[in-house]
Structure formats: structure tokens, C-alpha cells
Amino acid sequence: MKLEFFDSNVFIGRPMNGLFGAVRRADDLLLEMEKQNIGKAIVWHMFQYEGSPVEGNRILAQELAKSEKLYGCWTILPPQTGEVISKDFFERMKKNRIVALNAFPEWHRFVLDNVGFGKFLNEVSERKIPLFLTMGRTCISWESIHRLMRDFPNLTCVLCDIGIWGVDRYTWPLVEKFPRFYLESSLLSLEEGGMEATVKRFGSERIVFGTGFPLRYPKAAILNLVHADISEKDKENIASKNLEKILQEEQL
Amino acid sequence: MSTLWEKFLEHGKVEECPIYDMHAHMGSYCRIYFPYGDFDPEITKDRLDRAGIKMLIFCSHWALFSPDIGNRANIDVVRKLPGQLRAYCGLNPNYPEIIEKDVDEFEKYKDVFVGFKLLASYHRLSITHPNYAPAWKYADKNGLLVLLHTWGGDQFNGPEQIRIVAEKYPGAKILMGHSCHGEWDKAVQLMKDFPNVYAELCAVVDDRGGLEKFLESCSSTQIVFGTDWPWFNHHYYIGAVLDAGVSDQDAHNIFHLNAEKLLAPLIF
Numbered sequence: 001m002k003l004e005f006f007d008s009n010v011f012i013g014r015p016m017n018g019l020f021g022a023v024r025r026a027d028d029l030l031l032e033m034e035k036q037n038i039g040k041a042i043v044w045h046m047f048q049y050e051g052s053p054v055e056g057n058r059i060l061a062q063e064l065a066k067s068e069k070l071y072g073c074w075t076i077l078p079p080q081t082g083e084v085i086s087k088d089f090f091e092r093m094k095k096n097r098i099v100a101l102n103a104f105p106e107w108h109r110f111v112l113d114n115v116g117f118g119k120f121l122n123e124v125s126e127r128k129i130p131l132f133l134t135m136g137r138t139c140i141s142w143e144s145i146h147r148l149m150r151d152f153p154n155l156t157c158v159l160c161d162i163g164i165w166g167v168d169r170y171t172w173p174l175v176e177k178f179p180r181f182y183l184e185s186s187l188l189s190l191e192e193g194g195m196e197a198t199v200k201r202f203g204s205e206r207i208v209f210g211t212g213f214p215l216r217y218p219k220a221a222i223l224n225l226v227h228a229d230i231s232e233k234d235k236e237n238i239a240s241k242n243l244e245k246i247l248q249e250e251q252l
Numbered sequence: 253m254s255t256l257w258e259k260f261l262e263h264g265k266v267e268e269c270p271i272y273d274m275h276a277h278m279g280s281y282c283r284i285y286f287p288y289g290d291f292d293p294e295i296t297k298d299r300l301d302r303a304g305i306k307m308l309i310f311c312s313h314w315a316l317f318s319p320d321i322g323n324r325a326n327i328d329v330v331r332k333l334p335g336q337l338r339a340y341c342g343l344n345p346n347y348p349e350i351i352e353k354d355v356d357e358f359e360k361y362k363d364v365f366v367g368f369k370l371l372a373s374y375h376r377l378s379i380t381h382p383n384y385a386p387a388w389k390y391a392d393k394n395g396l397l398v399l400l401h402t403w404g405g406d407q408f409n410g411p412e413q414i415r416i417v418a419e420k421y422p423g424a425k426i427l428m429g430h431s432c433h434g435e436w437d438k439a440v441q442l443m444k445d446f447p448n449v450y451a452e453l454c455a456v457v458d459d460r461g462g463l464e465k466f467l468e469s470c471s472s473t474q475i476v477f478g479t480d481w482p483w484f485n486h487h488y489y490i491g492a493v494l495d496a497g498v499s500d501q502d503a504h505n506i507f508h509l510n511a512e513k514l515l516a517p518l519i520f
Contacts, residue, residue, distance in 0.1 A: 019461075020459075020464065021460050164455075164458055165284050165483070166483070169285055190484055190485060191287075191483075191484070192286065192288055192479075192481055192482045192484055192485045192486075193286070193288045193485070194287065194485070195485075214460065215459055215460065216458070217457065217460055217491060217492040217496065218495060219492065219494055219495035220488045220491040220495065221488070221491070223260060223261060223488065223490060223491030224485055224488040226487075227303070228487075229302070
């Protein structure tokens with residue numbers, strides 16, 4: 001059986017300090033996806049993190065116009081400053097094929113909780129818009145993620161780059177308690193037996209495929225999933241169906 | 253595209269390309285949950301066979317972290333799955349009397365051990381410390397493998413310390429576990445300067461770029477495959493190596509040919 005892959009974890013744009021194999025534009029990413037047999041991807045731009053979420057979000061939208069295989073992920077800041085979140089925010093998301101949000105509270109220096117984001121994240125939860133968080137760069141602590149999910153138990157949250165060392169002791173309580181908390185697979189695949197153990201404990205519906213490209217090797221995540229000791233249906237769910245379902249449920 | 257990639261993608265393993273995992277562990281460890289940490293001969297064999305792992309060379313976490321348990325943890329496990337397992341005799345320099353005893357008894361366990369494992373960052377004494385000397389001398393004399401835990405900038409087993417032991421013990425086959433992680437240029441220089449020094453890929457291929465640099469600067473005959481299993485997954489690491497622009501010949505060298513040459517005098 002040939003799996004269809006929908007990559008939930010890639011970025012474009014070259015980091016300021018350089019990165020082996022980083023891709024500048026959507027066209028370069030599309031070439032890599034074709035090489036790896038990955039059909040679709042949710043993408044963000046490195047400038048959203050390193051430079052300006054406002055300008056980075058704009059550059060991303062411009063790049064997305066090049067292909068319908070790519071969907072966007074915009075970076076949010078506290079609504080109070082009005083830098084990113086405006087009255088027509090969700091309309092602008094829809095117009096620009098932005099299907100997800102991400103946040104880097106530690107790097108962008110704010111607190112992602114009910115105090116600053118109560119009204120906004122309640123609406124994000126109701127609209128079932130996925131919020132992507134990462135453990136892979138200065139973003140958020142485990143304590144803050146646990147607090148965020150306690151504040152917004154219905155939030156659709158995808159945790160990316162979960163950790164080089166196995167992190168089941170941190171993530172499994174979240175997966176168990178919050179039905180819309182998902183794990184991105186690129187580093188779950190790295191853990192020996194991580195994929196199988198998580199599926200056995202919680203089912204395959206709570207994992208979405210990701211490669212971590214350009215930081216990591218797509219073939220690593222692909223080979224792990226293709227030969228994981230789980231059913232073919234579970235593999236299909238993880239490769240693309242779970243992410244498709246999340247996007248189908250979303251109300252923009 | 254690598255033809256080996258197509259075969260691994262289809263079958264998960266390739267008969268003509270067996271894998272030797274030269275850097276592994278065994279048993280549970282307090283700071284992490286391992287789904288496959290506890291040794292069970294059948295389950296371990298099944299996990300190894302899924303990815304075509306012909307031989308896994310490990311050192312038990314318990315041997316490294318408990319002088320009270322010591323290398324018995326390695327001996328018992330290898331003898332339950334001798335067709336696919338060998339071990340490194342774990343050394344803790346904080347207990348030099350145990351090192352002396354283990355070296356004295358090494359000959360008794362030739363069916364188990366192929367060399368020594370040093371974990372100097374954790375044991376907080378440099379790989380050049382005199383307490384290790386009996387093992388280094390024995391490895392040098394007998395052409396044994398010595399697996400190090402090497403990390404860029406590390407004061408206990410960084411590039412500078414490796415240079416000292418590589419020069420002093422040319423008969424030992426030094427595997428730079430993690431390949432001086434992050435200081436790839438220094439790892440390359442060590443491989444160029446010392447034919448008895450090898451790069452080992454555990455943690456190197458967690459990110460792109462390190463292996464590519466080795467292949468650009470050195471021969472693939474000085475690179476061996478390792479995963480820290482049961483920390484990391486074999487298919488993940490195989491996919492990573494095959495995504496690094498390696499030729500099939502490079503892949504054969506890394507996955508098995510280099511290991512076969514290193515192990516030939518040590519496995520009977």
C-alpha cells in the first residue's frame with residue numbers, strides 16, 4: 001500500500017545563522033516534496049519566528065499563492081497589541097489559505113494563557129482552528145503547555161518537534177486528558193517504539209505526520225511510519241487522514 | 253535516488269545490506285521511558301529483525317550507572333541472544349578496582365565483549381584519566397573497540413581528549429560515539445589524522461548536515477552506524493542516512509562493511 005503524506009511540520013525561509021539545506025521559497029519546498037513523494041504540507045516562514053510575525057505572515061501568504069499543495073500557518077501575538085490579531089483576522093486567514101496558527105511565547109516575550117488570550121483562544125477553540133506549538137526552539141515550557149491546555153481544554157493543539165529524548169512522560173497525560181491534543185510525528189518517529197506505544201495506548205487518531213524539514217530528514221519519518229508495527233489503517237490515519245480531518249472540522 | 257532506499261522502503265530490510273548497530277544500550281533508565289527498554293530475547297529479536305539488524309553492540313545502562321550491578325548486566329543479556337548481540341564492557345573510572353578486575357577477566361568473556369564503553373561526561377573523569385589506563389592498554393594490545401560518548405566542547409571526552417588517546421593507543425579502534433557532536437570539523441580532522449578513529453552516527457543524523465560534511469571531507473570507510481537503541485528507532489536512522497545523499501557504496505560501508513572489518517577479529 002502506498003501512503004499519501006500530508007506534512008504538518010515544514011518551514012521555508014533561511015534562518016539568520018544559516019541552516020544546512022534550508023529552502024528560501026515555496027518553489028524549492030515543492031521540489032523537495034516531489035522528491036520525497038509528499039503531496040501536501042502546512043508551512044510557516046522562518047521570519048515569522050526570527051524577525052517579524054507581521055511581515056513573516058505576509059511573506060508566507062505571498063509564497064502560498066504559488067501552489068495549492070501548500071497551506072499556511074500564521075504566527076500570533078497577544079490581541080491587546082493589535083500587531084497580528086485584528087477584527088477581520090479570521091477572514092484574512094481564509095482569504096490567504098491560512099489553516100493553522102502557531103505561537104512562540106518565550107521567544108516573542110508574552111504569556112500564552114487565559115489572561116491575555118481568553119476571548120481569542122476561546123474563539124479559536126470553537127472554530128477548531130489548530131494551534132501548532134513546538135518544543136524544538138525557544139517557544140514554550142512543558143509547564144506552560146499543561147497550563148494552556150487546562151485553560152483551554154477544547155483547544156485543537158498540535159505539538160511539534162516533541163523532543164530528541166522520548167517525552168512520553170510529558171505528552172501522554174496531555175493526550176489522555178485533552179481530546180483535541182495531537183502529537184506531530186517527526187520526533188515521535190525517532191523514539192524507538194514511540195509510534196507503536198502511543199498508538200497502542202491512545203489509538204492512531206492523535207498523531208499527525210510531520211518531517212521537520214528542512215531541519216530533519218524526511219525519509220527518516222517516512223521509513224519509520226511505513227514500517228511501524230501498527231495496522232495499515234493506523235498508518236493512513238497518521239500519514240494524512242488525521243490532518244485532513246482536523247482541517248475539515250475547522251470553521252473559518 | 254538510492255536503489256537501497258527503494259528496497260528499504262518496500263521491505264524494511266535488505267538482505268544484501270545487513271545493519272550493524274555499533275552503539276546501543278539495554279535496560280531501563282530513570283530519566284526516560286523506553287517502550288522497549290526491558291530486555292526480552294524474543295521481543296528484542298523481533299525489533300532487530302524488523303530492520304535487518306544483524307548485530308547490535310551495546311552496553312547496559314545498569315552496567316554504566318551502577319557499580320553494584322556492573323558488567324553482569326551485559327554478560328547475562330548477550331548469552332540469551334548470542335546470535336545478534338555483543339557488548340562493550342562498561343567502565344566507570346570512579347571505581348578503578350572494578351576496571352582492573354574487568355580487564356583481568358576480559359579473556360573469560362570473549363563470547364560477550366568486543367571492547368570497552370566509556371561514558372566520561374556522566375562519570376566526570378576525562379577519558380585520559382589514569383584510572384582508565386589498564387583498559388586502554390589492553391584495548392591497544394588486543395585491537396579492541398573503544399566506544400566513547402563524544403560531544404563538541406566537552407572537557408571529559410571532547411576532540412582534544414580524543415586526540416591524546418588516539419595518539420597514545422594506536423592499536424585501539426576508537427569509535428567516536430556521537431562524532432564530537434556539533435564540532436564536525438574537529439571530528440573530521442581526527443579521522444584524517446588517525447586511521448584508528450571512526451565517526452559513529454548516533455545523534456549525528458538527528459539533524460541534516462553533519463553526515464553530509466563527513467562524506468564531503470572523509471572516506472565513508474571511517475564511518476559506522478549506531479543509534480543508542482533503545483533510545484532511537486532503527487528505521488528512522490536508516491532513512492536519515494539514505495536521505496543524506498549517500499551512494500549505495502557509502503551506505504554499504506556505513507551500514508555493515510566497516511563494522512564487519514572491525515568485528516572480524518573479535519567475534520568467533
